[in-house]
Structures are given as C-alpha cells and as structure tokens.
Amino acid sequence: MSAAISSSRPPGSRTAGVLPRIRQDLRRHWLLGILLVLGVILRVMTWLAYQPALLFIDSFTYLDNIGPLDPSAGHPLGYTLILSFLLGLGGLSFVTAVQHLIGLGMACALYALARRWGVARWLSALVAGVVLLDAYQLQIEANILSEVWFQALLVGIMWTLLGPRRVHWSWAVLAGLLVGAAVITRTIAFVIALPVLVFLLTCGGAPTSAARWRQAGTRIGAALIAMLLVVGSYAAYYNEREGEWRISGIGSNMLYGRAATLADCDRLPLDPEMLTVCPEEPKSERAGVDDYTHYVYGTESWPRGELPDDVDGQKVAVEFGRLVLRHQPLDFAVATLVDFVKNFSPVKETFPNDVPVERWQFQTEYPRWEHLDEDARDYTFRFDGQPPSVREPLAQFLRGYQLSVGYTPGPLLALAALAGTAATFGLGRSRSSGLRSAAMVTTGIGLALLLGAAAFEFSWRYQLPALVTLPVGGALGLTDLLGGRLKGKQRTALAPFPDPVDRAAMAQFEQRYGPLEGHPLVVVIAAYNEEGGIGHVVQEVPKRCGHLPVTVLVVVDGASDSTAAVAAEAGAYVCDVEQNRGQGAALRLGYHLAHRMGAQYVVSTDADGQYDSRELPQLMTPLFDGSADFVTGSRRLGTEQTNSPVRWVGVRVFAWLASLLTLRHITDTSFGFRATLTDRVVRVPLREPQYQSSELLIGMLARGARLRELPLSMRLRSSGTTKKGRNLVYGANYARVMISTWWRDFVRRPKP
Structure with missing residues (x-):
C-alpha cells in the first residue's frame, strides 16, 4: 500500500516540498546568509590575489620536512602530515583553497553551536561573522601555516563537548583525541587540557554524590587516556628518532628568549657557563623576545664566550631560563600580563620590540624574507609548478579593507571574554540554564591560549585562536546575563502534538x-x-x-x-x-x-x-x-x-x-x-x-x-x-x- 502511494506522487513533489523549506531557512537565517556570501567573496579574492600561496618563515620548515618527517625540525608533525596528504592531491593553491573552505566551515559550525545553546540568531551570526570577515583570518588561511587546522581542532573540541546533550565517556574519548591532535599540531595546545578537564568534571553539575563522582571520574579518565594515547605515541616516535621524550624541537629557544629580556645578570647566581648566555646590554636597551629567540639563540656569535667541549649550549640556555623564572617570578608575571593585555588593544599595531604586525597584513608585493636563504620561487615551482605572484588590484583592496574595518577590535574580544567569565562564575541564570560549563570551556580555552602564548612572547598571530573561542563564549555569557532580551521575542509556540x-x-x-x-x-x-x-x-x-x-x-x-x-x-x-x-x-x-x-x-x-x-x-x-x-x-x-x-x-x-x-x-x-x-x-x-x-x-x-x-x-x-x-x-x-x-x-x- 505504501509503495503504491509513493509511486502515485506527482513528479517533482519532493522537490516542491524541499524548496519551501530552503526558502524558510533562508528567511530565518538571513543574516548568516549575508555574512556567508561576503565571506565567500573575500576568500575568493584572497585566493586569486596571492598565488599559489603565501609563504611565511615557518612555511619553509613545514615544506622541507614533508619527506624526512623529522620531529626535531622545529614544529610538531601534525600540520606536516596534513600538508603532505593535501600536496599529494594538488599543489599549494589547492592547500590554500582547502584552508579557505575550512574557514567557512568553522563559521557555520560556530553559528550552529551558538544556536544549539539558545543564543539569538543575530548574535550567533556575529559569532560566525568574526571568522568570516576578519582579514587577519583571511590572510592566515592563505599561508602555508598550521593555524587554520589548529582552529578547526578547537572548534571540533567545543562541538564534541557542547554538541551532545550529555557528555558520556565516548564523547570524552573523542575530546581527548582531538586535544592530543591539537598538541601535535601546535604545542601550545597543552594549556587547553585544564578547561577541558574542568568541563568534564562539572558538565553534569558539581559532583555531590558518589554516583556523580564516578561519572565525572569516568569522563576525565577516558579523556586523559585518549590524550596520552596520541601525545604518548608521538613522543615515542620522537624518542625513537632523536633519543629524547619530547613533542617539539622548539622550547629551549623560546624559554631563553623570554628569560633574556628579563634577566638581572648582576644579581642572579649565575655560574660561568650561564654568564656567557646572559645579555650584556642593560635591560632597557635589550631587543625583544622574538630577537633573542630566533636571531640570537643558536647563532655563531652565541654564546658570547667559549663553552667547554662537554657542555651543551642548549642545556645551558634551559638552565639559565629556569633560574631566571625562579628568581624573578614577579618580573615574568608582569611581562606575561602586559603581553596578554595587548591582545585587547583597539588598534592592531607593532608594539616596541615585538613581532611586526606587517607580517600578518596583506601586502601589494609578494613577501620576501631577506635574512633567509630560501627563495619562495624555488618552493612554489617545486610544489605547484608556478612562480609566486600577486594581483595588485585585489591585493590593494584587501589591504585597504584590512587596515580600515576588516579586523576584530580588541575591546570586542575583551567584552566577549568578560561576558563568558561572568557566566563561568555563576552570574545571571547560568547556574540553572546549563550555560555555566559551556561558557567556561569556550572562554577558558580562548583565555588559556592567549595567556599561554603571552608567557613566551606576543604576536598578533597568536591571537587568531581567540577568534573561534572567545566570541562564542561571550555570546553564551550574554545570553546568560540578558536572557530573552537578546532574542527580541519569546520562544515560539509548539507544533501540534505529536511533533x-x-x-x-x-x-x-x-x-x-x-x-x-x-x-x-x-x-x-x-x-x-x-x-x-x-x-x-x-x-x-x-x-x-x-x-x-x-x-x-x-x-x-x-x-x-x-x-x-x-x-x-x-x-x-x-x-x-x-x-x-x-x-x-x-x-x-x-x-x-x-x-x-x-x-x-x-x-x-x-x-x-x-x-x-x-x-x-x-x-x-x-x-x-x-x-x-x-x-x-x-x-x-x-x-x-x-x-x-x-x-x-x-x-x-x-x-x-x-x-x-x-x-x-x-x-x-x-x-x-x-x-x-x-x-x-x-x-x-x-x-x-x-x-x-x-x-x-x-x-x-x-x-x-x-x-x-x-x-x-x-x-x-x-x-x-x-x-x-x-x-x-x-x-x-x-x-x-x-x-x-x-x-x-x-x-x-x-x-x-
């Protein structure tokens, strides 16, 4: 009988039923649709403006390591493995096209996540709009860098934790695997383990009974095992190749870079080897963290004195850095806080001794790195068969857009962080609405990443993960604090029973x-x-x-x-x-x-x-x-x-x-x-x-x-x-x- 009824439907009846639903969805989510169209246009312009891709200093390291897969080359191998796979399907221009598509996908995922937690459509669209329209986001998607994939992993972690109505141990396992994948993509991801684990402890409410403690313990244990499985396997690979249990070859130079800007060499109990790595210049005349990290550490003129043959300069730098942190913790805390606050500046500018903001801005000429021996032309020919090129009219438009209105103001991110933090501490309706844990994990991940990066140095590049975390956390916080006033109308009537x-x-x-x-x-x-x-x-x-x-x-x-x-x-x-x-x-x-x-x-x-x-x-x-x-x-x-x-x-x-x-x-x-x-x-x-x-x-x-x-x-x-x-x-x-x-x-x- 049902088959007869199905076969008797007039041709195109299914299409006729689908089209009204599409029109209804377009009317309902019209603001997201407009922002999505603008985001697509900007990404097409970016892709056409810079062919086949933008190559930053770190891009050459990733490309050189595709064959060797050397874990000590400077960056974890997560992005290198992704890059190797994508280059097997196409060239560098294909990689950037995929990264632009990921940017669009992240925006839609963040919109859906915000709507799932009751955030008003217009506010959810603004959350997506940050990713869709921010020119610094567009620029990083055009680079051969790991940032976009790291952001995508963050969005995946948030969806894994906040998408299901209840986080059972299986979801905790997936979250742990994604955190592990994020760590071997960008080492800084280890700082997000804390907010993730706190969420797994409190997502069902504060444990007040033995049964609740068992449930929370199961979730946390499952996530930790999954994290350790990924990170431990990678560390074992590193140990097999290099004889050390590590995640990345980067670490000692960054620790030294921060310590070198803070060290009171005359007051510290430095042994003769450490004195050779402590800068001679007064603190007020020293260069920035980036200079000591990349252009002083490990060069031929460093250290400035001879070290005994049996003394490893890298180990001396690590010991020096740890000694500075132990004896000058207040200086370290103040420097970290100052760099953290820079993320919320109204205007993106280059602060004294910091990484130049121009590195992350669209240029009308193809970027060149004069202090490097690598020539971008060699790499673009090798991996894409064409020379690097810039379409100047498109590049001029993108640069003008970026320097005028095309970026997320720091105070807006600060407002989002404050709203998310307020909900985290139980203000408003968060204790009863379930928004407290959701705001905590989204805001916590964003702030942890900004603070963790600021512990080493400030760069506008390190702000980018906050674009996919702080806005959604702020939207949850505002929804908690202001409730129905954000929506403009009350919940719609129920459909006839049964829906x-x-x-x-x-x-x-x-x-x-x-x-x-x-x-x-x-x-x-x-x-x-x-x-x-x-x-x-x-x-x-x-x-x-x-x-x-x-x-x-x-x-x-x-x-x-x-x-x-x-x-x-x-x-x-x-x-x-x-x-x-x-x-x-x-x-x-x-x-x-x-x-x-x-x-x-x-x-x-x-x-x-x-x-x-x-x-x-x-x-x-x-x-x-x-x-x-x-x-x-x-x-x-x-x-x-x-x-x-x-x-x-x-x-x-x-x-x-x-x-x-x-x-x-x-x-x-x-x-x-x-x-x-x-x-x-x-x-x-x-x-x-x-x-x-x-x-x-x-x-x-x-x-x-x-x-x-x-x-x-x-x-x-x-x-x-x-x-x-x-x-x-x-x-x-x-x-x-x-x-x-x-x-x-x-x-x-x-x-x-």
Whole structure:
C-alpha cells in the first residue's frame, strides 16, 4: 500500500516540498546568509590575489620536512602530515583553497553551536561573522601555516563537548583525541587540557554524590587516556628518532628568549657557563623576545664566550631560563600580563620590540624574507609548478579593507571574554540554564591560549585562536546575563502534538519499557536540571490513592545533568527528551504518555518540591466521586510560603483576570498540583512551551470541564533555582497567553 502511494506522487513533489523549506531557512537565517556570501567573496579574492600561496618563515620548515618527517625540525608533525596528504592531491593553491573552505566551515559550525545553546540568531551570526570577515583570518588561511587546522581542532573540541546533550565517556574519548591532535599540531595546545578537564568534571553539575563522582571520574579518565594515547605515541616516535621524550624541537629557544629580556645578570647566581648566555646590554636597551629567540639563540656569535667541549649550549640556555623564572617570578608575571593585555588593544599595531604586525597584513608585493636563504620561487615551482605572484588590484583592496574595518577590535574580544567569565562564575541564570560549563570551556580555552602564548612572547598571530573561542563564549555569557532580551521575542509556540521530538521521545520510551497498560492513575512531573530534588519528590508521592495504585512518570525536558538517572533510581518511569522545549511541552507529552499507559486519571506536580504530594488523596476526591472533571489546588484557599511580593500580587491579579474572562470564580490560575480525566486533557490543544498553566485551565473550561479548587499548601522550592525568569517579564507573557487562549478557545472556538 505504501509503495503504491509513493509511486502515485506527482513528479517533482519532493522537490516542491524541499524548496519551501530552503526558502524558510533562508528567511530565518538571513543574516548568516549575508555574512556567508561576503565571506565567500573575500576568500575568493584572497585566493586569486596571492598565488599559489603565501609563504611565511615557518612555511619553509613545514615544506622541507614533508619527506624526512623529522620531529626535531622545529614544529610538531601534525600540520606536516596534513600538508603532505593535501600536496599529494594538488599543489599549494589547492592547500590554500582547502584552508579557505575550512574557514567557512568553522563559521557555520560556530553559528550552529551558538544556536544549539539558545543564543539569538543575530548574535550567533556575529559569532560566525568574526571568522568570516576578519582579514587577519583571511590572510592566515592563505599561508602555508598550521593555524587554520589548529582552529578547526578547537572548534571540533567545543562541538564534541557542547554538541551532545550529555557528555558520556565516548564523547570524552573523542575530546581527548582531538586535544592530543591539537598538541601535535601546535604545542601550545597543552594549556587547553585544564578547561577541558574542568568541563568534564562539572558538565553534569558539581559532583555531590558518589554516583556523580564516578561519572565525572569516568569522563576525565577516558579523556586523559585518549590524550596520552596520541601525545604518548608521538613522543615515542620522537624518542625513537632523536633519543629524547619530547613533542617539539622548539622550547629551549623560546624559554631563553623570554628569560633574556628579563634577566638581572648582576644579581642572579649565575655560574660561568650561564654568564656567557646572559645579555650584556642593560635591560632597557635589550631587543625583544622574538630577537633573542630566533636571531640570537643558536647563532655563531652565541654564546658570547667559549663553552667547554662537554657542555651543551642548549642545556645551558634551559638552565639559565629556569633560574631566571625562579628568581624573578614577579618580573615574568608582569611581562606575561602586559603581553596578554595587548591582545585587547583597539588598534592592531607593532608594539616596541615585538613581532611586526606587517607580517600578518596583506601586502601589494609578494613577501620576501631577506635574512633567509630560501627563495619562495624555488618552493612554489617545486610544489605547484608556478612562480609566486600577486594581483595588485585585489591585493590593494584587501589591504585597504584590512587596515580600515576588516579586523576584530580588541575591546570586542575583551567584552566577549568578560561576558563568558561572568557566566563561568555563576552570574545571571547560568547556574540553572546549563550555560555555566559551556561558557567556561569556550572562554577558558580562548583565555588559556592567549595567556599561554603571552608567557613566551606576543604576536598578533597568536591571537587568531581567540577568534573561534572567545566570541562564542561571550555570546553564551550574554545570553546568560540578558536572557530573552537578546532574542527580541519569546520562544515560539509548539507544533501540534505529536511533533518530531514527541514522536522520538515516545518511541524511545516504549522501546525502553515495552507495552504499558494498567496504570489507572499517573502522576506526571516535568523536570529540567532538578537532580538535587527530583528523587525526594518522586519518593514522596503515595504508592496508592484510594483504591488505585499510583504510577510516577517523570518527563525530563532536555536536562544537562543526571535528573533522568536520579528519577529512575527513585522508582519513576522516565521519558528522557533530547531537546529542551519548556515545561509546557514536557507536560503535554506526559499527558499523552499517561493516556497510552491506560490512565483514567492524570495528575501533574512540579519537580521542585513546592507541592505536598501527601495531599494527593484530597486532590483526587472530587474526581473519584464524580463531582468534578478538573481539580486544582489553590494557595489562596490553603497555605502559601513565598519570598516574592511581586508574585504574591501576580497570583491575585491573574485570578481576577481569569474570573473576568471565563465568568467563573477562580482564586489561583497557576497552582501546579492538578488532577483531571486523561481523555479530556489530551483533547485540549496545548501549544505553549512555558506558560502552560493558564492555557490548560482556560482550555479545559472552554470545553465544559467542571472545575473544583481545593485548599492545598504551597511550600518554598526545596532545591535548585526557578526557571521562570524575571517576575515582570514572566507576568507579561503569562497575561499574553491567558488572553490569547481565551480568544482562541472561548471566542473563536465553534460551539459544540
């Protein structure tokens, strides 16, 4: 039958269905689309302007090492292996084309990641726009350098940690492998291990029980083993080739370069060998870190005195550097902090004694490195069969763009870092929204890389990893601090039941529990990140009510903690929904699941412990004796504990409004402990993800349900924090939903 139906579809019907979705996506993500088009145009211009590729000083080292694969050549072999593979498919121009495509892919991935965590579309587009439009990013993509691939690994690490709703040990393994790959691509990546491991410890909430500690320990152990597998294997290869357990040939020269600019040679306890490497010039007249690292260390005139034949100059430099750091830690800390702050300067300029910013700017002539013996022409002919060339009109445009508006201002990155840090420390809604760990790992990776690089020297090149980390961390932080005000409108209405999320959750639920029948009374609890209290709430529900057994069903609304596991351990049936959609969506799904379980009666209560489940027999009495179809408690008739005067007033205002709209006396519209007949509640079209209580109340009354309010008690929340947001904003939307539901169900609904 299905095959016949499929074959009877008119030609092009599938295409006709796809095109409207494409148009809808384009309208929805129009800002990203514009930025993406501009990013493509800029990358095509860059690729055409500099053929076959830009070659920096380090590029020659990478290209020379493709055959030998010498781990001591100066850089880890990660990028060299990638370069070797790509050059097997094409020339240098092919490599830069691939790197430009990676730049576009990273922008789209960052946009999707930000949207996945609830960041507004316009703000997510700005996150992507940093990568799409920054001219320094474009320039580095045109270079034969490892930066773009290192950035891509960072994006992959962030997606591995933040893409899945819960990070199980398998995701931790993948994250560890990617961190290891990043270390053997750029050695500085070892500093990101700390924020990654802290995230794996806290991503399900702070460990407060033995089970949570075991889960966190499993994640951390899996990630560490994966990291060590990659890094250890590489170190073993280095040891086999060079007889040393190392990752890179670089290290001693960078340590010496920083120490040489700081050393107080007259005050340090230097032995005769160390005196030969300590600069003679006063500190105020010394060159910069880059000069001592690359143009003094290891040259024929260094060290300035003869060393004994059995003394290794490299080991002397390392010992000298360590001694300076031990005796002048404050000087080292100040120098590091000064170089770190330079990343947030309003204008990109060359600071005294630092690496020239011109190295990372578009030039109208092909760059030449006069102090090197290598000729770029030899390399471009060898690897691409053409001489290096510059299309001057395109190069002039790119240079003008870069020097005027085509770069990310430092203060903008500083703002992003501050917003991400604020969320990391639990300001705003981050403690309850799950944004805290997400902001911590993205911002932490970016700041760790900037600080780690600044410990050795400052270069605008070392700022580039921050372009893919700090903006997304800042967007998460701003979303945490400002919430719905960034989005411009509240969450959209739910699709009619069942939508794809509902169907997937029901299928998973039935696969887990099998056919379910014979549950006459089901208590539905919607829960989001309530692991601290859900177990007690479930256990407090009576096992029987009157002559009926009681079943507890917890619908976990895309939680990022262990709410589902705790609820199941407490004895509840658990429907674990992949996506966080709001309490209204979770309760609607719970009502329909209860109906499938054969429930005649369905009760709803909150997961925060505010309602006394021991009052369940009192709540059910009007349903059992047939005097009501819909029963709800009332804090005004019963007892109420509150610490919010605004909400105290709101309860009375909305009760008056509901009474006016429905012409019935109502004292409490938002009491969460309710009971009704299951076959009635599943016929109410519930569409509100958040403000569902008034929608259900008015929807039931519009369909002729007999309402009964009972004097029940309401306590203060026993654990966690409220998900309702700010009082005034919540109240305005609650009133909007109440009036729109009344208009839909009372005014426009046809009379039966």
